[in-house]
Amino acid sequence: MTAGVLDLPIPRESLSRRFSDALFRRQGLLLTLLLVPPLLWLGIVYVGSLIALLLQSFFSIDEFSGTIVREFTLKTYAELLQPANLDVILRTVVMAAAVTLASAILAFPVAYYAARYAYGRMKAAFYLAIMMPLWSSYLVKVYAWKLLLAKEGAVAWAADRIGAMPMIDGLLSAPLIGGPSLSVSYIGQFLVFIYLWLPFMILPIQAALERVPGSLVEASADLGASPNQTFCTVVLPLAMPGVAAGSIFTFSLTLGDYILPQIIGPSTLLLGQAVYVLQGTAGNIPLAAAFAVVPIMVMAVYLLAAKRLGAFDAF
Amino acid sequence: MTSGAPLMSVHTRPQDTVAAQSLAPAHGCAVRFQDVARHFGAVRAVDGLDFDIRAGEFFSMLGPSGSGKTTCLRLIAGFEQPDAGTISIFGEPVAGVPPYRRAVNTVFQDYALFPHLNVLDNVTYGLRIRGMGRAERERLGREALALVKLVGFEARRPQQLSGGQRQRVALARALVNRPKVLLLDEPLGALDLKLREEMQVELKALQRSLGLTFIFVTHDQGEALSMSDRVAVFNAGRIVQVGTPEEIYERPQARFVAEFVGGSNVLGPDVAARFGGPSRLVSLRPEAIAVRPAGYTVEPGRLHADGTCIEVQYQGAMRRVIVDCEGVRLCALVPASDVRDLRPGEPSRLFWSPYAMHAMEDER
Amino acid sequence: MRSKASFGLKISAAVGLLFLHAPLAFVILYAFTTEERSYQFPPPGLTLKWFGVAWSRPDVWNALTLSFQVATVATLIALVLGTLAAGALARTKFFGREVISLLIILPIALPGIITGIALRSAFNLMDLPFSFWTIVVGHATFCVVVVHNNAVARLRRMSPSIIEASYDLGADSFQTFRYVILPNLSTALLAGAMLAFALSFDEVIVTTFTAGQQSTLPIWMLNELVRPRQRPVTNVVAVIVIALTFLPILAAYYLTREEAGASSRA
Structure with missing residues (x-):
């Protein structure tokens, strides 16, 4: 087609213009070209690695030589079901569930306030106040709690000042979750897990709550519901997709963490540590791989359930 | 012209x-x-x-x-x-x-102005793509802005303009490419x-x-x-x-x-015939119908129908009158003075020229 | 429309925020303590000398340099891959689209240890020695999603008719990308890059599996946490890390303020 009018210059017939013509004539060519590099990377490098991992969980380790036997077997998975290993899995899942539940309870008021009552500059400040801890260094955050929970640290000092020391000692003397001090007990570990993942819970709940139109709350009040009834029958159900979305993070992150349990908590292993120790010092890659499949499976089930709750609309 | x-x-x-x-x-x-x-x-x-x-x-x-x-x-x-x-x-x-x-060039419904460019750069975008030099394209761009009466707005961003001004920029941006x-x-x-x-x-x-x-x-x-x-x-x-x-x-x-187009009265062949028109699908414009009190003597050569007024709608100098004529609702658009005393529920007589009944193709 | 928040709600929100922020304040405080052996609170005295000591430690500098290099290269790779994926997914519908979205989120949705051990075993299977590049591969993989999410949010806010307007005015696909899409996308990409950089700079779990003998700054810190050598230097490094991640995150926020209300990390 010729250009519109003779006295305007005609665009140069560059190679890119010809190529652009081809993109227009062939539907899907552009899409393909855009998708190929990320798919190559994620599909081959990442999924390839995951599959390699999965495959190794079907190998076994020779008990005498300690070398890997590259033959298909379910022996490693059977080993996973031994009481000691099952114990690790169970302990980790319980911890993840407890952390998720506590995070949701603690996150809700912050998210609710940010979504419903904060606006303008206040809202921006709230957003930053939640984003900053979310993005700040994981290790520094863990380190902060090592400082705080140390015997000579700030928590003990403050508890001593207000006379709460007996209460903490009472908590620590509880069976199973207790321990000699906060920094080597499940209580301390639980506390720090909540601290680490709380922002991941607040943001999706806030996003979900913001999608609840104010008119809905007014309608409920107009129909005679008390504020508490409105909260329980309107706000809470509508916030559930946000809670589900947030719980994906809190659950998944707790399942896989192996750094925090090394630094704070008792010496018994959580799942992440077990994987780390098995693949590293123990050199038992097949069992480490089988262990690693557990959180994948747990998360797959979890994601399916969360999808039903509408979690993916809340991101 | x-x-x-x-x-x-x-x-x-x-x-x-x-x-x-x-x-x-x-x-x-x-x-x-x-x-x-x-x-x-x-x-x-x-x-x-x-x-x-x-x-x-x-x-x-x-x-x-x-x-x-x-x-x-x-x-x-x-x-x-x-x-x-x-x-x-x-x-x-x-x-x-x-x-x-x-x-061909398009003026988009939402104007589609480039938010990152000022008004003049928006207008000269097409010329820039054509490889025209800055001085020349800005001269043409200013001409185009003058054409749509937006001189002095060159450095503004689209977000700073009113809807009407954006519309003019979109027009200038298309027209400058001739x-x-x-x-x-x-x-x-x-x-x-x-x-x-x-x-x-x-x-x-x-x-x-x-x-x-x-x-x-x-x-x-x-x-x-x-x-x-x-x-x-x-x-x-x-x-x-x-x-x-x-x-x-x-x-x-x-x-x-x-x-x-204009909300005409459309009458089926039997209704049209009943009102004295052709036995065809017929369109009758509201403004072609006059409204008079019941019993009004219609000039010879005019067609008429009697019915009951259902509604008189205020439309400034005109009134839209809806009359039920034995089950057929007709809408008439008449000067306010014609129906000053007409109230809903009152009988009235409608009349129109036979030429106002325009026969259409039968419905498919 | 908005009534006043109840007192109980205000208190619980404040407690929640305080819980999120107070611990980092202690890290900053401890960087100035005169106490060397323990985490004594309150600090017996305050000093600036540990900043000088940390400054003259070559191991800190090496770790810092490596982290910078890894984060830069990983961010560049993530920028390219994330932008391409965003371009393909932002406004299209096709068979398998959901699977690709899932694939992009997967590296941060799955526990980091899975990504780490999977990459490590793949490198082992291929007999690839651990190096700078194995760290970069791991980091780029989980940084793609950050760039992608920022770019997708911006592309969806962009009026599709401005792209058509560009074609209409004679620009081909490449000119349209360069003169219309890129300028409107740039702040979102910059923000995505900042966040990807912060994420990579801070990453420790995947890195422990892909690093071999090299130490990034987080690995250096982890070693200090597990086997402390000179606690005050660790304190100082922690403060430096806080500062270095704070700035890009703040910058990213200001670059994407309009979208901030609507999007989160994933």
């Missing part, structure tokens, strides 16, 4: 119009649709489109939303490709020609009434003075009738009628046109 007038068609049937145009030399035809269809899945956005748009005319595509008029415009611009049929622009088939190689055909997609839809009426006058004047082909998409029948040389009425992906505003308004060929 009235380049559009000689082009007005005298044909009444669309088939005739198309046949006559097909004989016209190619250079007189800006855009030609030959049996064009575009489907989205099972939805036929447009189907069996067969019409010509003449060079230099102001051509409106009128229809309700979803009737296919915007798809039609996008087919001309090249944003959509037809599934069947051929579109030619100035005689050249444009199958597979991307939008950036077409000598397109052979300008496509306008409901460009006045977002403006308030006063501004819209002003822009209607300005657009029409601009089109006359530039001698360009304007293809104007709208759902506002008043807009289409007041500005266009010819109007195509769209319904459900097809063109129901193409003609001058007079033809469309006074001699609708189908129930849809009669009702959509």
Whole structure:
């Protein structure tokens, strides 16, 4: 087609213009070209690695030589079901569930306030106040709690000042979750897990709550519901997709963490540590791989359930 | 200054119009649709489109939303490709020609101004792509801004402009490329009434003075009738009628046109015959009907019907009167003084000239 | 429309925020303590000398340099891959689209240890020695999603008709990308890059599996946490890390303020 009018210059017939013509004539060519590099990377490098991992969980380790036997077997998975290993899995899942539940309870008021009552500059400040801890260094955050929970640290000092020391000692003397001090007990570990993942819970709940139109709350009040009834029958159900979305993070992150349990908590292993120790010092890659499949499976089930709750609309 | 007038068609049937145009030399035809269809899945956005748009005319595509008029415009611009049929622009088939190689420019419904560029850079974007030097393109850009009365706004950002000003920038940005055909997609839809009426006058004047082909998409029948040389009425992906505003308004060929354009009374063959007209599907304009009290003596040669007034709607100097005539509701648009004392529930007599009853094609 | 928040809600929101922020304040405080052997609170005295000591430690500098290099390269790779994926997914519908979205989110949705051990075993299977590049591969993989999410949010806010307007005015696909899409996308990409950089700079779990003998700054810190050598230097490094991640995150926020309300990390 010729250009519109003779006295305007005609665009140069560059190679890119010809190529652009081809993109227009062939539907899907552009899409393909855009998708190929990320798919190559994620599909081959990442999924390839995951599959390699999965495959190794079907190998076994020779008990005498300690070398890997590259033959298909379910022996490693059977080993996973031994009481000691099952114990690790169970302990980790319980911890993840407890952390998720506590995070949701603690996150809700912050998210609710940010979504419903904060606006303008206040809202921006709230957003930053939640984003900053979310993005700040994981290790520094863990380190902060090592400082705080140390015997000579700030928590003990403050508890001593207000006379709460007996209460903490009472908590620590509880069976199973207790321990000699906060920094080597499940209580301390639980506390720090909540601290680490709380922002991941607040943001999706806030996003979900913001999608609840104010008119809905007014309608409920107009129909005679008390504020508490409105909260329980309107706000809470509508916030559930946000809670589900947030719980994906809190659950998944707790399942896989192996750094925090090394630094704070008792010496018994959580799942992440077990994987780390098995693949590293123990050199038992097949069992480490089988262990690693557990959180994948747990998360797959979890994601399916969360999808039903509408979690993916809340991101 | 009235380049559009000689082009007005005298044909009444669309088939005739198309046949006559097909004989016209190619250079007189800006855009030609030959049996064009575009489907989205099972939805036929447009189907069996067969019409010509003449060079230099102001051509409106009128229809309700979803009737296919915007798809039609996008087919001309090249944003959509037809599934069947051929579109030619100035005689050249444009199958597979991307939008950036077409000598047409578009004024978008949401104006589509580039938010990262100021007004002048928006207007000169097309010239920059053509490789024109900065000084030259800015001179042309300022000229175009003068044409749409926006001198002094060069450095503003689109976000700092009002709706009407954005609309003018969009117009200048398209016109500066001197397109052979300008496509306008409901460009006045977002403006308030006063501004819209002003822009209607300005657009029409601009089109006359530039001698360009304007293809104007709208759902506002008043807009289409007041500005266009010819109007195509769209319904459900097809063109129901193409003609001058007079033809469309006074001699609708189908129930849809009669009702959509100006809200005509459409009477079935038996009702038309009962009222003394032909035994055909008939359109009767509200303003062709006079309203008098019951028993009023009608001049010889006029047709009349008696009924009960249902409603009198205030419309400024006019009143819209709805009368039930033995089960047939007729709507009349009359001067306020004619019905000053008329109240709903009162009997009244309607009358009209037999020539006001316009016979249409039977319904398909 | 909005009534006043109840007192109980205000208190719980404040407690939640305090819980999120107070611990980092202690890290900053401890960087100035005169106490060397323990985490004694309150600090017996305050000093600036540990900043000088940390400054003259070559191991800190090496770790910092490596982290910078890894984060830069990983961010560049993520920028390219994330932008391409965003371009393909932002406004299209096609078979398998959901699977590709899932694939992009997966590296941060799955526990980091899975990504780490999977990459490690793949490198082992291919007999690839651990190096700078194995760290980069791991980091780029989980950084793609950050760039992608920022770019997608911006592309969805962009009026699709401005791209059509560019074609309409004679620009081909490449000109349209350069003169219209890129300028409107740039702040979102910059923000995505900042966040990707912060994420990579801070990453420790995947890195422990892909690093071999090299130490990024987080690995250096982890070693100090598990086997402390000179606690005050660790304190100082922690403060430096806080500062270095704070700035890009703040910058990213200001670059994407309009979208901030609507999007989160994933």
